Amino acid sequence: MLPPRLTPTISTSGRGILPRFHSCIPGLWNHKAGLAIARGRFAKGENGVENGLRTYTYICMRNASSSSSSSSSSSTRWKSRQGKDWFARAAKVKGLRSRAAFKLLEIDTKYKIFKRGQTVVDLGYAPGSWSQVAYERTQPHGRILGIDIIPAQPPHGVSTIQGNFLSRRVQQSVKNFLLDPERGRPRRPLFSSSPDEEDVDDDVVAEEPSYIDLERHMNDHDNGAAGIQSTSPAPSSSSSSSSSPSLEQKQEQEQEQEQENDETKMVHVVLSDMMMNTTGIKFSDHAGSMDLCNAALRFAFETLKPGGHFVCKFYQGAEDKELELKLRKMFAVVHREKPESSRSESKEAYFVALRRNRYVDAATLGYVNDV
Template sequence: MTESRNTGERSLSTRLRTAKGRTTASQKWLERQLNDPYVRAAKAQGWRSRAAFKIIELDERFKLFRPNQRIVDLGAAPGGWTQVAVKRAGERGKVVALDILPMDPISGAIVLQGDFNEESAEQAVLEALDGPADLVMSDIAPNTTGHNATDHLRILALVELATNFAHNVLSPGGAFVAKVFQGGTERELLAALKRDYATVRHAKPPASRKDSSEMYVVAQGFRGGPQGNTGP
């Protein structure tokens, strides 16, 4: 199947009749899903989530994928990013999907269940890859509270943990992609990324909803050694 970002957007919209027991927020979410061209395109093209288009668009801009890569997808469920990684890495690539929740198998990927913050999960990923990673991806986001400052701190904490994980498993020249919220990464974390990677940029792919505060930090050209050995 040829990948396509043609979302087939139409001017028509669908409205749901209010169902008994359905909250207003639930009603709005369902209407948004029904009218989202990326949701429809993901279903038509066999992607498990609309998020697949985000990593496709980031790849088009930053050239993240190449054949035969070793790739780790953190917080992978339901698996949209993993599907894209498998296709882009090819038959000789290795893709490991890790999530704290159970996840349905994906052909061509090794699916692991565990907390990426635990050393045992890190070791399991390296064993599954049979070597250091070329790319670590993280689309993880905490449950939002509606309080911007709190949500920002929560996502930063997750990004810091994902950054540490990437530092421990990436090979020289590797790349790291992670979701952050508007405002980007904090000064200390950004300084650490700029120290450890040749280039660090922020991007909001077109597939990210306009009313969403999410964006992505893309760090490329890891300066460390195998399994994060940066030397003295």
């Protein structure tokens, strides 16, 4: 009996057919080629040449269009899923770069993490839908800085740095960018012809140096900082020989140190939508996700203002409990979220950490050698 939906082709000489399908087992499907060979009698002729006494070659009508159809099947399934996905269609209509924007919109609607004029850092910003949401929710005069290893066109009004965020050098570039509180903000008009006239220049963003320029001038910046430190006066011998500082002096020193630390913390919200390419191996995918989350949290520890917020995507697994414990030490309130716009079959979830505590040191979070 012939397999269903097949068209038989008969050849009385298998010399031209058998070498082509020599790797096939007679009677079994060759799914990769989309072909099958029926059971037949084959014999070795003289000089080892294979001769088919009677060979039937069946071409699968379902797969006969081309072998490339199997390779494009995943793309077809993705397009089909996107076409049926309400959030994907809505993102396209609203001009958002991906459906992920609705996840952040849902989180912000519930927890009110954005305010006007904030500084927001978006880690793993590409393609830019989260940055679009942050830009709209912090206007006017908010500033958004996106970082990603993938080159992507920045969304309107968003500054970006391309680089591997796991590199401490790239993180230092981000900090250098943020030190100037006006850098990356929309320019305000110097003059207005009428007090009732709209600020048409509010959306104009200053041109920023490229990532390469930031890397090039980083050493100069570091050397300059070192020079400033070296010119500071050394303590006099009389003060060093005096008795240990009093309690009031210690409190003053602690206040000065806290003020210096607060000056280096210039970010109101840190977003992390970073995710490594998944392998299908749950342990590996979860471990990679935790590495990115911990890098984002350490950056938040170094740059986030007291009272600031932290939103981080993670791949669920055994180690996320440890990450949650760190978050609870650093923030007043921590929530686990699975937005409705997140696909039910996905293992992703989000930590929403609100109101950073002022008095949290590096040792509490396990950053023994923190710089």
